[in-house]
Structures are given as structure tokens and as C-alpha cells.
Amino acid sequence: MRLTKLNRLINTQILQGGMGVGVSFWKLPRAVALRGQAGTVSGTGAALVVPRLLQEGDKDGSIARAKAAFPIPELAQMVWDRYYHEDGIVQNKQYKSIPMPDHEPKELKRALLIFSSFAAVYLAKEGHKGLIGINLLEKLQAPHLYEALGAMLADVDFFAVGAGIGDQFPKMIDDFYRLEVASYNIDVKSGDGYDPGTYEMTFDPKTVISRQDFQRLGIEKPPCLFIVSTPLAAKAILRGMKGVLPDGFVVEGDRAGGHNARPRGDFPLNDRGEPVYNLEKKDNPDYEYFRDLGLPFWIAGESCSPEALQRALDLGACGVQIGTAFSFSRESGILLEIKQRSVRDGLDGKYDVYTSLTASPTGYPFKMVMRKGTLWELKVYEDRIRICDIGYLREAFWKKDKNGNKTIGWRCSSEPIEDYLGKGGQIEKTVGSVCVCNGLMATIGLGQYRKNEGRREPQLITSGDDIRFLQHLQDKLGPDGLYGAGDVIDYVLGLAA
Template identity: 45%
Template sequence: MSEAASPHQVLPAIVQGGMGVGVSGWRLARAVARTGQLGVVSGVALDITLSRRLQQGDPDGHMRRALSHFPVPEIAERVLARYFVSGGIDADAPYRPVPRLGLRPHQARAELAVASNFAEVFLAKEGHGGQIGVNYLEKIQMATPAAVYGAMLAGADYVLMGAGIPTKIPWLLDALAAHRPVELPVTVAGADADDRHVVTFDPPAMLGATLPPLSRPRFLAIVSSDVLAAYLARAPLTRPDGFVLETSVAGGHSAPPRGRMRLGETGEPVYGPRDWADTGKTAALGLPFWLAGGYGTPGGLAAALAAGAAGIQAGSAFALCRESGLDPELRLRLLRQARNGSLLVRNDPYASPTGFPFKVAAVPGTLSDPGLHADRPRLCDLGHLRTPYVKPDATIGYRCPAEPIDIYLRKGGAVEDTVGRRCLCNGLAAAIGFGQRRPDGYREPPLLTLGQDLAFLDDLPDDYAAADVVAYLLGTPPDEAGRAREHRDVRLG
């Protein structure tokens, strides 16, 4: 069994949030890691982002450079042969699809997942000695083994996971560090309690090469309650190396309130005392933890340290910085609205197909606009948030409450589950400039998410860098040489 990072290693005071699809990209994670804090890439849908970067021609050559370091060149060559388009596809041409997630093994899908996660982490770690983590959603179980393995091949220092109960991840990291075949249980709707459904991944069969054992990354479970933290910490097989304890104001998905869902006057979930995590009980577990959601200020960091935390996780401040993966024009629009007080970030209980509340930033021209959402043709062609279910003939099908309602109902779904659902896969991809272009001329509109606490903007420059955020949070003057270096990296990379 591989060992995790040394317990004597200095823990970061700041964990950069792993946001959206590509918002926390390799440029942002690298910039944060170069300051000595933990840079984190989002591991969600990296198969889509790599394939679309390659179809855009990879103008800076970064994707091809990363893939040139992949330990099995034949796999990288197959990915390039399938998706790379010299000079890029036409501006109106649709992107070539990637294989959708499923329970059955699929060689091309697994190779793309491994290669895309490898490339993102490789680029984030390139050129410095800082630490890089990768963030996944537990809800996207069918993608996890191949994605995590790719990140580990590139030397990921941390794996973070939220939006579920990640009981199997510590074991998974142990097995993958030794290149052992793995089976990860997958939740299947309608399955009997004694049915066992898994997604498999076999590193030796894929790589066909003898590789030295990998360094096992530390695992941080993103949780919303001390009760869940205690549950995970109870046994070695489920125990993470630490926790991110997240409140309901954090961006992206948040845990639903405990008990029956109640909505307030604004239509948002109402959280009460049962939803407030006890930091004292979390500290008593003896594992490091970071506080997230409303802690992204120097005072928030001081409060977290006083509560026994190792530090904080901050997301929104980094999402709006220059190294963010957001489409540049959308990022500046978000900044302008946030600074003039007109930005509303709503914790929408229905937007996400996962059923978890999801923060939606109200920006004109995006899927936050009810009219634009109503005009969008319902379809599910990316499928990362599809749910496997048992069909009447006992085979496995896949459905998503954001797909056409009649199709969803034919698959046994409930009509109430379709109300208000947005296609997060397409909307979040469009937010970073990779929106699909349909043959009929329709272009996928973006969907933007952000945290609900934007107090940090009062103390940051109008257009700021990741290094400015770190300096602000730590209460230290920015290192002018470091800032200049980061600015140069942004221009060149």
C-alpha cells in the first residue's frame, strides 16, 4: 500500500476551490501553487475540455506538450488522432462528441479520461515546486476511477471530492497508487438492495507497461456537517486525510438542508441550526480541516484558525481573477455586476439535475434568464450527470431530468423532477468558451455559478491576479516580483 504525503508536511492555509467545468483550470491552479498555497484544478468533464481545446487547434500547444509526456505514447497519439484539428474547426462547426459515461467498459472513453486528467494536472504542476490538487464530484461516480488515475499519473498531491458521501475514495487511491484493477460501486436507481453495480478500471490492461508505484495523494472530503465527517473518520477504509467543511453560501453545489426541504420567500432552501457544522467536534476527530463558504477574507481565515482549522478554502475570489478559466468577457461582466451591487447569486433548489441546490449567478444572456432557459431545446448530449437506472427488462439505462420531458418519463422518471432543471454540462462548458454549436445554428448559452459572499471585492484591485487574492487573505503585501512573474505567465500561457 502506498503511503500518503508525510504528516510532517506543512499544510496550506489556503485551498483554492475546484470550480465548475474548467473555471479552476491549470493556469489558475499553477498561479496559486506558485504562491505556496494549494492550487486545485476542477476534474469535472476534463474529457470534454481537452477534446474541445484540441478541436480549436490547441493554438498555444499546451495540450500537445502535456500529452507528449504521457507515459504511454500510443494512448496520447490515439487521443490526438481523434480530436486534434490543425488550425481549429470552423467557428460554426459543432464539436465532435466524446463517449458518454456508462457502466460498461469503453476503451476510448477511458483513455480520454486518463489522458485529459493527466494533461490538466501536468500543466498545473509544470515549472514550480508547489502543490496541486484535483476536485471531483462524488455524484459523477462512473467517471471517477479513470479520471483519478490520470491525475495520479501526473503527480497530483491532493484529491478533493464533494457532492456525496465518498466512502470508497481512500481505498481507491491506495489501489490506484499500486496500479491495481479497481471496481467502484455505482448507485443505480431502482436496483434491489442486494444488487451490485460497479464501474471497473484496469490500469495494467490499459497501459500495458510496468510502471513504478505512484505517490498516493492526500484525500480531502468536502462535507457540510460534523456528523458526516465523523462517519467517514470512523474506520481506516473510509477515513480521509482531512476535510473541507463547507457552508451553504459556497459556490456551485451545496448540501440540501437536513430534514424536509423548506423554501423561503426568495424560493431558496432555508437552512437552520441543524445545518451548522460543529467545528469543535470536527477538530476532535484529529484530522486537519479547512472552512469554506463565507470565509474568503482575512477575518474569515483568522476565525478559521481560531476554530482549530488548518485554514480556509476560497473559491469565488479566484473565480473572478485574471487566471480564471471563465470566458474573459463573462468574467468581466460578473466583476462589474458584483462591484456595482447588481449581481444576484441565488441558491436554486431545482437547477441541478443532481437534486442538490446549486448557486446560479443572474447575468443577462445566460441560463439564469428564465426566458432564455425556456427557449433552450431540452437535450442531454454530454451526460455527465445522467443517472443509471434499472429498466423493465432488468438491463441498465440512463436518464437525466434535464433531457426532454417525454423521454425522461418514458424512462420511469417523475415529472416533478424535471421542473426548473438546467443542463449544467452544456451551460458550464459554455461559460469557459466551449459551448456547443448545433448544426441548425443554435449555440449553447452559458451558466454561471459563484458564491453568495462577495465581501472580498471591497479590498481587491479592479482587475486582479491570483497572487493578489493570496496576499489579501494572508494579510501580507503582494510580492511584486512574484506578481510580475504570474502576470507574465498569464500573457505567455
């Protein structure tokens, strides 16, 4: 009997966590899946990575392969015509602009989103039968309909949704699976006298693919895991799903890389100004709650060791989700020299990570590697001229248009301060707010060139706090100073020689 996608997932002890932007594009998830564990493509920002790789000439030909397999050729062609540069982009030339996500995406934006998430999943799944999921951050809402459809066209094996209450995903996935109109309500903040509310985005997949072509793909419906930090978020998702049970959870601790959940209620700061979580009480992940729910779950955050895996299994989890150790690996999308430095610094005891309450415009705490020359350094941060031209972390707000009609505007706390204030943003939110979009693109070697500054965008590196795994992977380092994703898996499964 053929196992369902969920059944196969439940039998998987290691999930490689989705890592945006482009850290887990397709090579890393594929490497993980080839070793029998589950790889997760980062859906967030895939539609930024693809057009920039096309402008770099699609050097390895991978996007051309995805294009050839894409079931809606005219959409892929639209992206190709706009962004592909056969000879690659000339040095010190700006990448072409990418339309920013909003509530009324034009055709090119929709094509970019659908094709890019298809491409990432398709390439990660190419040539094997292992499990490949896609990770999306709930809070980055406007692109979800298109990102989800693209991933499903590539027969994605699961969704993993974090950074927010993702209870709208299962219905959206189900609607797309039946090729029906799907919708996603995006949050809209108050403004111009209007109360906060929601705006319903809808998309009819039949406008881009016929039922016949869709059925020919033979897609199996993917399960959806929710990434949460405490039972509180899980309960909100359960409530939102109105009696339908979620497929499972990833329970992520505060030491995990990327964005973290905010501590609940009032919380103290340590002497570096980082939030202090009360893990005994209000911020307790309470694994027993998840075990008693009877739904599959994995434990994420400082879980890269055989002992952590055993502990997770003892607590009733299916296994662990790992990010940081994979992000340093040979197959991750982070620039080679950044990874080499991370491994060296880590082994030399010079690696440190700061949990910032202000850096991410999402409002979630965000972990930044404390490395000179990156946006963590105050001078680098202050020298950067503010610009918002990617816009993934913008929030929607109500406003009146020229004719006095209610409409939606978009703002980001890291955009030029006058612009943000002009859109009703609060000055406090701009302090220490980092352009995460441009910074993370720079870290994977696709940073924008700024003519006015005469340089590329500075990098922003995120990582978890726990790097103890390095001691155990030290003897696996190759001439490039790195280990492979397979070495991480062997170590955690206790298979390392």
C-alpha cells in the same frame, strides 16, 4: 527529511477550491501553487475540455506538451487522432460528440478520461514544486476510476472529493498506487421491478501501463480530503472507511459557489424560494467536532478575508478553501467578458446569486448568478431545446433489456422530457431542471453550437453569495478590469500592500 504530501498540505493555509467545468482547469491552480498555496484542478469535465480545446487547435500548445509527457502514448494518440484540428474548428460548426460516461466505457472514453485528467494535473504542476490536487464530485461516479488513475499518473498531490459520500476513494487510490485492480460501486436507482442497488465497475491499470513503466514515474501516494457540510456526512464517511481514518476534510458552508449540501430534514424557503438553512441546529457545521476529531480540516464558503482565515485558524482549522474570488481572477477559465461583468456588477452592487433547488439534475442545491442572457433567465431557459449529449449528471437505473435481462439505463432530468419519462423518470424532476453540463461549458467559451437553434448553447454561471472581497481587491484591478490569483492570496494572508 522530505515532507509527505499530506504534511505539506497541512501547512497550507489557502486551498483554491476545485471549480468545474474548466474554471480551474490548469492555469488557475498553477498560479495558486506558484504562490505557495494549494491549487486544485477540476477533474470533473476535464475530459470535455480537452477534446474541445483540441478541436480549437490547441492554440497554446499546452495539450501537446501534456501528450508528450503522458506515459501511455497510444491512449493520448487515440484522443489526438479523433479530436485534434490543426487549424481550429470552423465557426458555427458543431464540436464532435464526446462519448457519455456510463458503466461500460469504451476504449475512447477511457482514453479521454485518463489522458484529460493527467493533462490538467500535469500542466498545473509543470515547472514548480507547489501542491496541485484534483477535485471530483462523488455523485458523478462512472468516470472516477479513469479520472483518478489519470491524475495519479501525473503524481497529483491530493484528491478533494465533494458532492456525496466519497468513502470509496481511499481504497481506489491505494489500489491504483499499488497498480492493482481498482473498483468503484456506482448507485443504480430502482426500475422495472428491481430495487435500488449498486453496480461494481472495475479497472485493471495493468491493461494500460506496465509495472515497470508505472514504477519509473516514482509516484507518491496522494492523500484524499472530503468536502462535507456537517459532521453527519463526515460520520458517514468514517463509517464507510471502516476504521481507517480519512486524511482530512473541507467543511463547506451553504454560501459557497457551485453545488451545496441540501439542508437536513424539512426546511423553509425564503421569499425568493431558496432553501433556508438552520445553522444553529441541524445544519450547524460544528467545527468543534472536526477539531476534536484531530484530523486536518479547512473551512470553505465566504472565507475570502484575512479575518475569515484567522477565525478558521482559531477554530483549529489548517486554513480556508476559496472559490468565488479565484473564479473571477485573470487566471480562471471563465470567459473574460463574464468575469469583467462580474467584477463590475459586484462593485456596483448589482451582483446577485440564486440558490436553486431544481436547477441541478444531481438534486443538490445549485447557485446561479442572476444574469440576463444566461440560463438563469426564464426565457433563455425555455427557449433552449432540450438535449442531453454530455451526460455527466445522468443517473443509472435498472431496466430490462429486449430479452428481459436486467441491465442498466441512464437518464437525466434535463434531457428531453419524453425521453426522461420513458426511462421511468418523474415529471416533477424535469421542472426547472437545467442542462448544467452544456451551460457550464458555454461559460468557459467551449459551448456547443446548435445548428437547429442557430446559436451556441447559453451560459450558466455559478458563484458563491459572498463577494465582499471585491472591495479589498478593487485597487488591484488591471487594464483588463481583473485582478490576479496572487492578489487574492496576498489579501487573505494579509500581505497586500
